[in-house]
Amino acid sequence: MNLPAIESILKNQIKPPEPMGSYDPSDVIFLLKDLSNISLEKETGERERAIQSGVHYSEMLPVEYHPSDEYIELFHETLAQSAQKVARAAATVAEIIVRKRGLNTVLVSLARAGTPIGILVKRYISMKYNVDMPHYSISIIRGKGIDENAILYIWQQHGLDMPIQFIDGWTGKGAIRKVLVDACDSLDQRYGIRLDDNLAVLADPGHCSDTYGTREDYLIPSACLNSTVSGLMSRTVLRDDLIGPNDFHGAKWYKEWASSDLSTMYVDKISEYFTKVETEASLQAEDALAHPPEVTWQGMKDIQSIQQTFDIQDVNLIKPGIGETTRVLLRRVPWKILIDRPNNPNLKHIMLLAHDRGVPVEVFPGLSYSCCGIIRSVKGGGE
Template sequence: MTIHPVTAQPVTARPTPDAGPASELPEPLYGPDFGSYDAHEVAWLLSDLSSVELEAPTEEREEAIQSGGAHYAESLPVEYQPTQEYQDLFHSALRASATRLAHAVGVVTDLVLAERGERAVLVSLARAGTPIGVLMRRWASYAHGLNLPHYAASIVRGRGIDQVALAYLAAHHRPEDIMFVDGWTGKGAISRELAAAVEQANVALGLSGTGLTGAGLAGADLGDDERAGFSADLAVLADPGHCAELFGTREDYLIPSACLNSTVSGLVSRTVLNDALIGPGMFHGAKFYADLAPADVSAEFCDVVSMQFSEVAASVAETIAARQAAPAPEITWAGWKAVEAISAEYGLGDVNLVKPGVGETTRVLLRRVPWKILVRADASAELAHVRLLAAQRGVEVVEVEDLPYSCVGLIHPQFTRGATGADGTASR
């Protein structure tokens, strides 16, 4: 399978209040200087904060969030270093799910190409979306001989997607060609955040199509001097939350890249938005953990899944034909409704303390102060890593009948310092 380098076709930039003219916009970062992905796999629309000490222990870091109103994106958690047993679980899960993942990658990529055409530009939401963006780019090359540009950009709860990154994209590509990419949906918070941020960017950049999704944008009546804007469409590998139209599957199963942190995401940290470090006209920031290279499985994850492309090509074509012949998938926000019900049942009083799905539950166990883990009895085969992490952290696992997700992580409602609200600051 031949993978071609990322290319961009510059267009005239439109200045924004924060970013200035195109000549003043920052440039992307590339591996191996930043991140462990090859330069042709992804361009990082991020500022390099590798030399800045931003990590703090979970309790100390989230104490600042709880007591002082600090935003979760102003600092970084200390990255969990997996035990050998946990690493073995990752490799086992990857081998077991590679074919299923490859099928979902092919389906969602072909749906994106049907929406955007051969000029599609992938913009993954760093960092969970980035391995998926790399795989989608590889599928487009393998199945269609296309060389899709792929960028990674930051989105922060309560702050939105990086507006300087969007200005860069508007200066180098047609905004209507952009497709945002993430790994999975939980309750749909990022989908809502993205829609609001895209509307803000279209206004700031003087673009048309504000608030439209791809279908509405394609049919918009633009004047000769108008330029189509960004769409809030989000393509995801898995949509158990039923809040995306473009998805590879709606099953809530383990995506192995959710098991780990930077070591499966190009050795790049979570993104950072700290006013003391990120000034006007700068991309949001992140760190490159080059010292973790011996434990890096970013390339292995993508390679193992990519090697299954030939095995799933026929089934992907069948799935695409069936999906295109059927009515558009309904967006029900079922995940959000389920989270509201769970929050009420367990007396939490805040949906932000409920993290549904395998991916989000894993994050709770890796990064937060978990209270309970709810698991569906018939989903045990998917949850070995969840049970192992819960045991290592002394967290109660509760089996629940008819749970709408394979599992749900509950953040501790009283003692946690990790209970952040919709704006990313302490939930009161």
């Protein structure tokens, strides 16, 4: 360990976070600066032009999508159909974490898609092992890195030797996993403390993690919605004029959406199935440890094939997997959607959103994902 650096960690105390979000604090603590009173939203077209002109996506927010009644109905229908499946995947991830890290571990989910998954992992471990693991949600941003002040705060609260397990919702190209690897390398160089860059995810269709519940690219219901299934939190924001050197990265808390909030209902519904999936999850975790899955980054190979087929210069305009395609349709300017087959039952909400927005859908056989969203190019660059 780098002793002078360690002394600075312990000496420069990071201020505790303000309470944020609609989850109970016993489920998660957001290590984020409250920017709720600042206007950060840009209309979709304006934001797209800015991003592709070089403005970093973390410097502004998309306007939150107001889902139609039909779309909300589809969310509830999907949740009813897949709650047990999601519970099994979350329980499997939890069992693998316990076996790899032990019960004295800090859960750190990546805001915001990772937050409900982190809550499910925490709740399962509490139910099964009667241990209340601390759980924080922090910011990580492609091109800018992880929120180092959040990591320092966690070290100050829990010591330097307590393992940290990072958690996210799903993998696409694996870009965030790569940011996490670089961030852990940077922290190691600066402080002499090596964090495990393993990223636990509910679904790993990109084949870039070895801690996952499934590699099937299916519809995780929380991918259907934005803040109203993520504790009413926005995406995270990092802008020099808003975030000081001792601040956490920022986010907005959309309290005005409280009447539409489904965040706690979502995790409550899935948690009801934990006792039913416990045995299967334990067996799946044991098998994963006995026969470690290969990390092949197959998803990136798919992306390269799409790049060549459609002559797309910027890989960041290609967003693979159901979760990322949903994001393209909700907050970007889509060019087209590629699907693996027309009768894929996981694609109902994708087809509905594409129809609503007038986005063409094409079959692209051989995808390791169920679908892929392609952003319309303005003039290079991407999120």
